[in-house]
Amino acid sequence: MPFDDLRAYLKKLDETGDLVHVAQEVDWNEEMGAIGRRINEQGFPAVLFNNVKDYPNWRVAGGLMSAIRRVAVGMDLPSDASLQTLKAEFLKRAQNPIKPIIVKSGPCKENIILGDQVDLFSLPAPFIHAGDGGRYLCTWHINVTKDPDSDWVNWGMYRGMIQDRNKIGILINLNQHIGQMYYQKYEARNQPMEIAIAVGPEPMCTFAATTFFPPYVNEADMAGAMRGKPIELVRCETVDLYVPATSELVIEGKVYPKERMEEGPFGEYTGYRASDRALRPVVTVTAITHRNDPIFTMSCEGVPVTETHANMCISKSAQMERELRSRGLPITGVWFYPESAGALAVVATRVPYANVAATIAHNVFGSPAGFVLPLLIVVPDDVDPHSWKEVMHTLSTRCHPYKGIIRLEHETTNPLDPHFPLAERRLGMGAKAYFDCTWPVNWDKEEIPALTSFATAYSKETQEKVLKNWAAYGFPEK
Ligand SMILES: Cc1cc2nc3c(=O)[nH]c(=O)nc-3n(C[C@H](O)[C@H](O)[C@H](O)COP(=O)(O)O)c2cc1C
Ligand SMILES: [Mn+2]
Known part of the structure; x- marks a missing residue:
């Protein structure tokens, strides 16, 4: 009701x-x-x-x-x-x-x-x-x-x-x-x-x-x-x-x-x-x-998570996901992080062609929910964009510290945005950057390091056996 x-x-x-x-x-x-x-x-x-x-x-x-x-x-x-x-x-x-x-x-x-x-x-x-x-x-x-x-x-x-x-x-x-x-x-x-x-x-x-x-x-x-x-x-x-x-x-x-x-x-x-x-x-x-x-x-604005962050992240993420999909982009999820105070979004994508992160970034920054967004992380589709743990690990290990960070000058940002000098802030004269965490398409398959996790490093049989016996080993439920 x-x-x-x-x-x-x-x-x-x-x-x-x-x-x-x-x-x-x-x-x-x-x-x-x-x-x-x-x-x-x-x-x-x-x-x-x-x-x-x-x-x-x-x-x-x-x-x-x-x-x-x-x-x-x-x-x-x-x-x-x-x-x-x-x-x-x-x-x-x-x-x-x-x-x-x-x-x-x-x-x-x-x-x-x-x-x-x-x-x-x-x-x-x-x-x-x-x-x-x-x-x-x-x-x-x-x-x-x-x-x-x-x-x-x-x-x-x-x-x-x-x-x-x-x-x-x-x-x-x-x-x-x-x-x-x-x-x-x-x-x-x-x-x-x-x-x-x-x-x-x-x-x-x-x-x-x-x-x-x-x-x-x-x-x-x-x-x-x-x-x-x-x-x-x-x-x-x-x-x-x-x-x-x-x-x-x-x-x-x-x-x-x-x-x-x-x-x-x-x-x-x-x-x-x-x-x-x-x-x-x-x-x-x-x-x-x-x-x-x-x-x-x-409300009580300030350091996250505030009414603005929790209230707006759902609609902005959902709208962006719908918009990118409607433009035919191969994305698998979007999350605007409330903990980032509206400054950072993560998009997960398949990588069917070179520099797909660039196409995604231009579309994100060009749509209403991304208009004043300063920072974007693009991760591959094996990463859950809603999981900061996974995103943090991916950003830290898959983003080339030089080639993977693409900086865009002369962009529109919010006058409240703290990144910029006051004179530029007043006019909303900002800049943006995106972090491309996808593996480059010209790397050989063997060149891509294998993710070593429970889900990727073991056969299905071993995984099922361990899960089935978890309590029997003596571990508590999480
Ligand atoms: C608690 C809170 C305070 C807000 N204060 C402002 C504000 O002072 N100025 C502003 O432009 N947007 C502010 N916003 C964001 C706008 O309400 C939001 O962008 C909304 O979409 C504006 O409506 P509009 O799209 O019809 O212009 C605030 C949002 C929240 C949750
Ligand atoms: Mn309106």
């Missing part, structure tokens, strides 16, 4: 042992962030803070999808579902978009705050990391904006920092869909862009919003696809936009053309505070609505 709201998802996390309730008072100023950091760095369960200093009416949930097992629960699958199952399920569900339905009202309308009554400091926005530029209100939410020229309504997740009682600084990257709408359309035409920020909707909403679906795809339809049931939407109070009816909190507003305030810096998903404080667009808030006994949600 798909979840009807965030609360049903939290209940399920309770059942699977993936949620810790904190009764003790915690401070929104750094303490919640520091707890979130430890959760993400050390793989602890998600958290529900029931007693937040200064905010007796609010609870705060964190670390919801900062582990693949909690993404699996959100997809209504067993928490120990395999990576291959998650990818296959994502692709299967994505084939059947389900349009949302509009409802008259919903729990997110239980409290309505308008105009001068709006005060963003009444919300428990955490000061997440020491060194951040301010309190981050939007770190686990969806941003709803509408294309002025079509029926396209985009859902994305873009960070937002409190600037003032009614102003939020927002990071709008040029390459993201919200950037295409704002810079290329609204601002270019000198028009304000309406925006709705929904915090704490049903879990597949945030999942769909953070997936790289193509432009003109309505993520609401894809959230419906992911849960196998339409999302219920209600109209906003002050803007002509629709938000999930069960959202815990909705913030409505407008992004005016040319208005900029200093936003950042922020400890980001790369594991660093890599982009500087800079003039960035601003949301002027016109209304806040929220549920009774509301639950605010936050």
Whole structure:
């Protein structure tokens, strides 16, 4: 059964042992962030803070999808579902978009705050990391904006920092869909862009919003696809936009053309505070609505594994696998490593012709999920791309330290990417490299060193005998 709201998802996390309730008072100023950091760095369960200093009416949930097992629960699958199952399920569900339905009202309308009554400091926005530029209100939410020229309504997740009682600084990257709408359309035409920020909707909403679906795809339809049931939407109070009816909190507003305030810096998903404080667009808030006994949600970016990494690796890997296969490439698997903070992907392939790794790399870097990816490892099909143990061994032993590392200059990368000097980072002027771990096609068969492993170095009979007798030898089950 798909979840009807965030609360049903939290209940399920309770059942699977993936949620810790904190009764003790915690401070929104750094303490919640520091707890979130430890959760993400050390793989602890998600958290529900029931007693937040200064905010007796609010609870705060964190670390919801900062582990693949909690993404699996959100997809209504067993928490120990395999990576291959998650990818296959994502692709299967994505084939059947389900349009949302509009409802008259919903729990997110239980409290309505308008105009001068709006005060963003009444919300428990955490000061997440020491060194951040301010309190981050939007770190686990969806941003709803509408294309002025079509029926396209985009859902994305873009960070937002409190600037003032009614102003939020927002990071709008040029390459993201919200950037295409704002810079290329609204601002270019000198028009304000309406925006709705929904915090704490049903879990597949945030999942769909953070997936790289193509432009003109309505993520609401894809959230419906992911849960196998339409999302219920209600109209906003002050803007002509629709938000999930069960959202815990909705913030409505407008992004005016040319208005900029200093936003950042922020400890980001790369594991660093890599982009500087800079003039960035601003949301002027016109209304806040929220549920009774509301639950605010936050993520805690930084060193892996964070919400960004665990949440996005499944869809990116699955989409890349499908795309490379559809282009006729002989690949056998793809995995974007969450532990790499989105910087490294591994593709496994058959090697029917010379330099197949080059063709794969050009296709990976040329497709949406690989657009800003800096590093790629190409391994042969006897290696499981999902197994870091196997990939590490293969990279270390099969990649020619000179000829096997191919460096590409003048490539597009993310402005947050820590590899590059600040001036280049600001402009997204990057570089990429791929590591070719396939044996060269011009090596004789005898020249290729034989892999010495249990699976390759013994006859089937010996393997079966050893497996059959394992317990009899006196070894424990693993
Ligand atoms: C916790 C979290 C925070 C994110 N913050 C940002 C952000 O501040 N700016 C950004 O461009 N992308 C951010 N992303 C990634 C985008 O949400 C993601 O690329 C998504 O596909 C964007 O939607 P779009 O494809 O419709 O533009 C974040 C993702 C997560 C999971
Ligand atoms: Mn989009």
